[in-house]
Structure formats: structure tokens, C-alpha cells
Amino acid sequence: MKFIGSKMINGASIFKALLKNNLVRPIELQNYDDFHKFLAIILSTNKIEKVFVNLEIPISNSIEKLAEIDVKELAILIKPSGFYNTKAKKLNDLAKAIIKDFSSFDEFMQNADFEWFLKIKGVGFDTALMLNNFLLKKPSLVINANAKKLLNILDFTFESYEEASEILSEGLDDEYFYKALNTDNLADIYMSFSASIDNLMQDHYKNKDFDELGKKVLKELR
Structure with missing residues (x-):
């Protein structure tokens, strides 16, 4: 003050x-379900709808499939987002960490917190804040x-x-x-x-x- x-x-x-x-600008993320909010925050692109279309069949809203998919294949699918090789590895690593520590996406949504995000390699401070606030709805x-x-x-x-x-x-x-x-x-x-x-x-x-x-x-x- x-x-x-x-x-x-x-x-x-x-x-x-x-x-x-x-x-006051409408928050576009509010139009998405939690899984798509998660993707949108990590991929950070104004072409997210194109990425959603590409991921619809191979991933089909499954954190398990996101953790299992080949990173090179994932990179091709998210290419419209830019810096796709780096983002593909980050997304895949984060999905694997969610499965390892929480078993499911629902458990992750219930129990993850800001400190957990900071422990994940490739998730920066600003991204951790966005995930905590915009996804987990914590202040x-x-x-x-x-x-x-x-x-x-x-x-x-x-x-x-x-x-x-x-x-x-x-x-x-x-x-x-x-x-x-x-x-x-x-x-x-x-x-x-x-x-x-x-x-x-x-x-x-x-x-x-x-x-x-x-x-x-x-x-x-x-």
C-alpha cells in the first residue's frame, strides 16, 4: 500500500x-473442463483450439494416454502451439509425475498444490502460479x-x-x-x-x- x-x-x-x-476481461479458460484448462495453461498459445482437435483422438482427455504417448508424436500433435518439442516433453513429464504421485487426474486436482508444481522439472514459477490459481482455483x-x-x-x-x-x-x-x-x-x-x-x-x-x-x-x- x-x-x-x-x-x-x-x-x-x-x-x-x-x-x-x-x-475486466472474460477468462477464456473458464469455458474449458479441467483437463483442457490444464493443457491450455501448459501449452500457452492462442491456437489452443487447433491443438485440442489434434489431441482429441490420440489423447481423448486421458492423463494416462498423455503420459504414455511417444514424445515425438506428441510434439507433432501440438505443433500449432509453437516451441512444440520443449512443450511436448514438459507435458509428457508432467503427466507422468501426476500418475506417479496421484494415480489419477481427479486425485491430482484434489491434492496438488503450488509447492508440488515447483518440484516438477520444466514447470516454472509463473506456470506454477497459473496452475495453482486458474486450474486448482486456489488464491x-x-x-x-x-x-x-x-x-x-x-x-x-x-x-x-x-x-x-x-x-x-x-x-x-x-x-x-x-x-x-x-x-x-x-x-x-x-x-x-x-x-x-x-x-x-x-x-x-x-x-x-x-x-x-x-x-x-x-x-x-x-
């Missing part, structure tokens, strides 16, 4: 400004490049994920957000906030400057 003049800036005030200016705030950029623009200083998360998560557990988003789960608020920041920074911040809507949000905060 910080004050600029008489205004207090924290995660809650930022999110309220984004909500006020209709910058861990995704602090990606867009979130860090916004904090820098607002003149916050932070040296770690924990510090950045503390700034942006402050005040989000407020009845206002539960009512505004029609949810009883803090994880949903975190997901929506992350998506809204992405919307602001990707669509309204170009060439190191905000467009008119972005400037309006910034003015309201400052």
Missing part, C-alpha cells in the same frame, strides 16, 4: 479502477510481466514475488469484489484481477504510453 496525495493505492484500489472502466495471485510493469509505472518498489503479491493482493478479500464478481471464492477474484491487468497492459499500453482509457485509469489512481 502507498499514498499519493490523499489517495491510497493497493490491489483493491487498482482493481476497483479497472472494474469501473469495464476492463495465489499471478504476478506476470504485465503486473510487474504496472507496479513499476505506479512507482512501487519490490524485490520478490512475495513483495509484489503483497502489494497487489492487499484489499482483494473484500465483500465489494465478491459481490461485483458474483463469487464466494477468493481465487476467482485473483483470476479476474490478473486477467484485468493483462487487458490494461496488453490492449491499452503501447510504445511505453497508455491510450486514453489507460490514462483515465492511471489518473483515477493518482
